[in-house]
Amino acid sequence: MSLYPAFARPRDLGQAAEIMGSLSTGAMIIAGGQELMPSVNYGALMPEVYIDVGQIAALKGISEEAGAIQIGSFTVHRDVQNNDLIQSKLPLLSYAAAQIGGGMQVHNRGTIGGNIVAMHPLYDILPSLLALGAEVDVLSDVGEVRVALADLMKDARHGLGSESLLVRVHLKPMMPGAGWSYEKLKITAGGYGSANAAAIVTLDSSKITSLRVVVGAVSALPVDMSDTLSDCCGQAWSAHLAEEVEARSSAEIKEPLSDHQGDGEWRRAMAGVMARGAIEAAIKKAG
Amino acid sequence: MEDMLEDTVLVNLRVNGKLHELEIPAHKSLLDLLREDLNMTGTHMGCMTGHCGACTVSIDGRVAKSCITLAATLSRAKITTIEGLTEEDGTLSPIQQAFWDEAGFQCGYCAPGMLMCTAELLESNSDPSDSEIETALAGNLCRCTGYQSLKRAVKAAAVKAKEKAS
Amino acid sequence: MGEQTSETEGYVGRSVRTIEGRGPVMGKATYTNDISFPGQLHAHILRSPHAAANIKSIDTSGAEKVAGVVRVVTGAEAAKYIDPIPHYIDPAVFGGRSATIRCLALDHVWCFGQPVAVVVAEDKRTARYAVSRITVDYEVTTPVIDVEDALKDGAPMVVPGWDANMIMEVPFGSGDVEQAFSSADRVIKTDVKVHRFSTQPIETRTYNGVYDAGTDSITLHGTVQNPHPLRNVLSKILRMPENKIRVHAPVIGGAFGMKMHGHPEEGMVCFLSKLIGQPVKWVEDREECLLIGAREQVHSVELAVTKDGMILGLRDHYLANTGAPSSCPGWGMAFLTGLTMPGPYSVQNVDVQLSAVVTNKPGWNASRGYGKEVTALALELSVDNAARELGIDPVDMRMKNFIKKDQFPYDSPTGLIYDSGDYAGVMQKAMDAIGYDEWKTKQEEALKEGRYIGIGVGFELTPEGGTLPGTLVGGYDSSTVRVAPDGSVRVLTGVTTPGSGNPTGIAQIVADELGVRLDTIEVVQGDTTSCPYGFGNSSGRSTIVGGGSAAKAAVEVREKIIKVAAALMEVDESSVTMKEGVIASGDKIIDLEEVCYACYTRAYDVGSVIEPPLEATAMFKPGLVRHTPNEKGQINPYPSYSNAAYVAISEVDVNTGVVKLLKFSVAHDCGKVINPILVEGQACGAIMFGIGAALAENITFDENGRQLTKSLMDYVMPRIGDVPSITLTHHDSPNPVNYKGLKGAGEAGVGGSAAAIVNSVNNALSPFGVMMTETPLTAPRVWSAIQAAKKAQPQRKVA
Known part of the structure; x- marks a missing residue:
């Protein structure tokens, strides 16, 4: 807590690592500020040092290398939405980024890295990234490490804080012909999501050959339903299977959130409705 | 390492065309910088959490909520505020004129968000549909109008802007 | 347009x-917060984190040590210089209990968020930080949160020294209610629960007190709806004559009642400026703004009806949770709810009783509709419920019971004198504007596809231009x-x-x-x-x-x-x-x-x-107002009775409970229309309030009375995508006693439109037998109602 915080503006990853390594707790990395600033404004957070990572070129840019797409963590939502590479090879991600709340203003400033490290249960990006099997590069004083996003989230310190910096996201392009969908349930236009689901489906004639489904906004972290629902593979979508998917997805939510977006019982039920809806919509697009 | 830490931050901002070099504390929001340091009070405080949009400005050609933008991170930005929409000779821009003529606002407190977002919308879309207007203004709350007059004003602004361009 | x-x-x-x-x-x-003066100081308020507690001690030394802090003031110190805040509408004038309200709590707090101490500093951030350095030793006591608990024997008293948690109980009504009920074919009861929701203008409240030592005078620049009456209030608080006080309200960024006075911060900044000798500004946070409540009422409406839908009598003993006492005029809303019964309906046998209850929630302030929106909700939901029970069309039931246009001026059973109106004509216009019959066809077709479209109507009678005797609510x-x-x-x-x-x-x-x-x-x-x-x-x-x-x-x-x-x-x-x-x-x-x-x-x-x-x-001075009580002791505080009918078309997603509005119409009788575009703006704005009220806006508390709704993330107000296209028509029946026949256009619409939405949702879900009469109809509630109905009637086959 400091009334008179200091400011650091590392020019490259090396400087960033040096600063992070030398500071005690109380330093905060700031990118777009969309997540951090509300807490700062209300005095809930009073960082001692702001580490502005906006000058680090390595955090920027979207590129394709060796069959994988890299997205710098400082990429704003709007660029994720409108980038040609992402639109053509990761349409699910581009679409999910467009569903982020807060309007154009937040799309213009909020970054994919900030959205990830917030690990906010109601935010829009994580379910799609998990469905896409994203990996991330994390920089700390021990250097840069690549980890699966799913593994990073298992770490209790997943908020990353001031000791480590999310550098970029690695994603494999979606399979040609794969169907995808991101479904988001809101009570009203201004509400945060009460439940959401990202799905990627491949079909062989009408039979499901692969299925990725991640449900968000219903528990503390997104829940990957892909294993639970793996026996959908080999089957054709039917009313019966849809009901089963809905019931099993709901049952998978052990500790539903209960907050202003809705009570736990409803959220659990909506997990199923969203999973079912996302798969259904993805199947329609597949082929 | 210590030499990388600054107690105050030097920022160079071009605001509505005018260059300002300011030494500011690290914690300052862009909203406070505009209102307190530059005495430009057209940009408004409504919630300080990024929900209402009354603090909207344009940074390097893109709208942003100035209450959740840390000023120190904008070392060489070009900012346009609602005051900057008015032309140098004092003429209202087609957007401002349309919102006034169509009773777009009542109290006008939300005007920065509505006008700046409309300006950005019309730059790339000269004839927006209802749903495109809804997307463009989604980050802003208005408590007076029920949004009917705002929608009407955006459409009138599009027509006026086209007339002016031709 | x-x-x-x-x-x-x-x-x-x-x-x-x-x-x-x-x-x-x-x-x-230039809004209030745009004004600053040389030497401008900033105040931040320490608020109670408890709903009920005794203050044992306050240690301000931590705050005083913070560089940039000019002064820290507690309630005990303030009480040396200033007096309590006079009530905007003193309950004692009407025979009720009146509490002493101070700018800063003395030794007891009675709600979450009550001001306890204030820091004045050179900048707002320092003031906020210094507030966190104040230590208060609270002895937390058991709060009463619900009205039912507040009225139990042995309930803790919200106001020390009171013998009941009650501002006042007020009976409204006349006629032979017993006879009406005993002769009725049916008595249909509807429990209507209206939740706590608020106006939340985008500009929060802001006050800047500027003391001038040379003339020993004070200027308050503030977000103030009623400058002259506030000047009188400030003179009492500050112990200064009114001619030494100037109240200046710059451009206001929306008010809707919230900027009517009685707030602790108004007198506080004036006092602090005088104490310190520099201008002192306070800007309300959104979190603070959300503390101001309104409209939390439990109604139990009984309609005595004939089998063909004539209403013979009405009974409604209702409870209002007005929260902790406040000097703001909010509590009076609960009074107006009863006074405006039975609204537009020609019912003379009426037994309505208000219990204005105090609890340890934050208090109310005036909110657009001023209690009359709750009358509309209670009546309109009850009429729809009764129509369903009787198997008759809800519009037919209204048309049958509306006061006829040749009955004006009309003496209401609660003592009001309605100036003019054509309620059936207004209703018909709203229905024609939206294509009521076409929607009925669309509804049937949609149901065949498994889509649930609902059509709902609502009517609101909104007396305007009110004036209360013995108060600075002038006519x-x-x-x-x-x-x-x-x-x-x-x-x-x-x-x-x-x-x-x-x-x-x-x-x-x-x-x-x-x-x-x-x-x-x-x-x-x-x-x-x-x-x-x-x-x-x-x-x-x-x-x-x-x-x-x-x-x-x-x-x-x-x-x-x-x-x-x-x-x-x-x-x-x-x-x-x-x-x-x-x-x-x-x-x-x-x-x-x-x-x-x-x-x-x-x-x-x-x-x-x-x-x-x-x-x-x-x-x-408009006519028709009667402040001398009639033989029944009733007064008529209103010269003018605007009214409006609303039709809402909604679609309910039965899998999720989400309600989507498809179309809206309103026909509005505000008398002569001076400027149609302005009246349209008022009508559409009020409908948006109704949409928020019906579907999402809600202020909630935990079991200890701590407010959970803290930001606009929690308090979800309608955005541009939530408001459907609204068709507006005027139905002008001029007020005979007002200049140009004006009736007022600013207030009507919150309750009538909210009722139309609730009725439309119930209409959409009538195949399930769902009838919801507790607001708001959030998706989880709608979904639960559908689930419960499905369980209760598993045999019912639904498309």
Whole structure:
């Protein structure tokens, strides 16, 4: 807590690592500020040092290398939405980024890295990234490490804080012909999501050959339903299977959130409705 | 390492065309910088959490909520505020004129968000549909109008802007 | 755009853009927070984290050590310098219990968020930080949160020393209720629970107190709807005469009742400025703004009906959770709910009783609708429920029971005198506007596809222009019209605007009555030093009484101008016309400026026919108000009864419970329409409030009375995508006792539109037998109701 915080503006990853390594707790990395600033404004957070990572070129840019797409963590939502590479090879991600709340203003400033490290249960990006099997590069004083996003989230310190910096996201392009969908349930236009689901489906004639489904906004972290629902593979979508998917997805939510977006019982039920809806919509697009 | 830490931050901002070099504390929001340091009070405080949009400005050609933008991170930005929409000779821009003529606002407190977002919308879309207007203004709350007059004003602004361009 | 009603020439009736609308689009309108002074200091308030506690001690030393802190003040210190806050509407005047309200708590807190101490510092961030360095030793006591608990025997007392948690119990009604109920075919009971929701203008409250030692006087610049009445309140708090106090309300960024006074911070900044000798500003956080509640009422409406739907009698003993005592006028809303029963319905046997209960929740302030929106919700949901029970069409039931248009003026069973109306005509217009019958067909077709479309109606009677005896809730108002030597016009008026456009409405009226061009008029409001005495903005009154008084003053000034014009032209006065700034007599035309200049400069020759200057102050006091109780002890505080009908079309996703509005219509009787585009704005804005109320906006608490709703993430207000297309029609039945037949256009719509939405959802879900009468209808609630209905009626086959 400091009334008179200091400011650091590392020019490259090396400087960033040096600063992070030398500071005690109380330093905060700031990118777009969309997540951090509300807490700062209300005095809930009073960082001692702001580490502005906006000058680090390595955090920027979207590129394709060796069959994988890299997205710098400082990429704003709007660029994720409108980038040609992402639109053509990761349409699910581009679409999910467009569903982020807060309007154009937040799309213009909020970054994919900030959205990830917030690990906010109601935010829009994580379910799609998990469905896409994203990996991330994390920089700390021990250097840069690549980890699966799913593994990073298992770490209790997943908020990353001031000791480590999310550098970029690695994603494999979606399979040609794969169907995808991101479904988001809101009570009203201004509400945060009460439940959401990202799905990627491949079909062989009408039979499901692969299925990725991640449900968000219903528990503390997104829940990957892909294993639970793996026996959908080999089957054709039917009313019966849809009901089963809905019931099993709901049952998978052990500790539903209960907050202003809705009570736990409803959220659990909506997990199923969203999973079912996302798969259904993805199947329609597949082929 | 210590030499990388600054107690105050030097920022160079071009605001509505005018260059300002300011030494500011690290914690300052862009909203406070505009209102307190530059005495430009057209940009408004409504919630300080990024929900209402009354603090909207344009940074390097893109709208942003100035209450959740840390000023120190904008070392060489070009900012346009609602005051900057008015032309140098004092003429209202087609957007401002349309919102006034169509009773777009009542109290006008939300005007920065509505006008700046409309300006950005019309730059790339000269004839927006209802749903495109809804997307463009989604980050802003208005408590007076029920949004009917705002929608009407955006459409009138599009027509006026086209007339002016031709 | 609203329909144009330009049947006459002139400005009244035309959609002209607002004269005050230029500033906001340029970013040049000056709101309170835009004003700062040399030496400006900033206050931040320490608020109670507990709903009920005794304050054992406060240690301010930590805050005082923070660099930049100028002063820390606790309730005990403040009490040495200032007195309690007088009530805007003192319950004691009406025989109720009246609590002592202070700017800062003394030794006891009775709600979450109550001010306990204040820090004044050189900047707002330092003040906020220093507040976190104050330590308070609280002895937490058991709070009462629910009305039912508050009324139990042995319940803790919210106000120490009271013998019941009750401001007052008020019976309303008359007729032979027993007879009505015993002779009825059915008695249908509907429990209507209305939740706590708030107005939340985008501009939060802001006050800047500026003490001037040289004159020993105070100026309060603030977000204030009622400057003159507040001046009286401040004089009591500050122990200063009113002539040493100026209240100045700059441009207001929305109010809707929230900026009516009684708030602790108004007197606090004035006192702090005097104590310190520098200007002190306080800007409300959104979190603080959300503490101001309204409308948490539990109704149990019993309708005694015949089998064909005639309402013979009505009973409703209702409880209002008004929270902890406050000096704001909010609690009076609960009173108005009962007084406005049975709304538009021709029912004379009425037994309504209010219990205005206090609890350890934060208190209320006035909110658009002022309790009349809750009347509409309670009645309209009950009528729909009764219609369903009786198997008759809900619109037919309303039409059958509406007061007929030849029954006005109408004496209501609670003592009100309704001026005029055509409720059935209004309802029919709203239905025609939306294509009611076509929607019924669409609904049937949709149901075959498994889509649930609902059609709901709602009616709201909104008495406007209210005045209460013995309070500074005044019914009349005054205006001054000044014409300068150059012919330009300044109107100074006691009413204020929250941003609704009434200065333009008043200017339109003055332009016509005076005979000048609209663009030559400036309207000045919101300043106790320059404006004539008035009661500011509330109860849809500004155009009624501001316009009415300005019209009278304009006529007086016009007479003077015409006299001198006649003298200058050497013609007979009766031949002179003056319209849009052109003065003529036959073929002769004379310049307005020439005449006005002569009025001022030729007082000893041609100007001697008048008394200069060109200025008049006039008062307008509407009729129909009766403050002397009738034989039943009833008063009529309202001169004017605006009314409106609403039709909502919604679609419910039965898998999720999400309600989507498809279309809306309103027919509105606000009497004569001065400016259609402004009335449209008021109507659509109120409908948006109704949408928020019906579907999402909600202020919630934990079991210890701590407020959970803290930001606009939690308090979800409608956005542009939530509001469907609204069709507006006017149904003008002029008020016979008001200037130009005005009825007021600012307040109506919150309850009627919310009721229409609730009714539409119940209508959509009628195949399930769902009937929800507790607001808001959030998706989880709707979904639960569907689940419960499915369980209760598993045999029912639903498409």
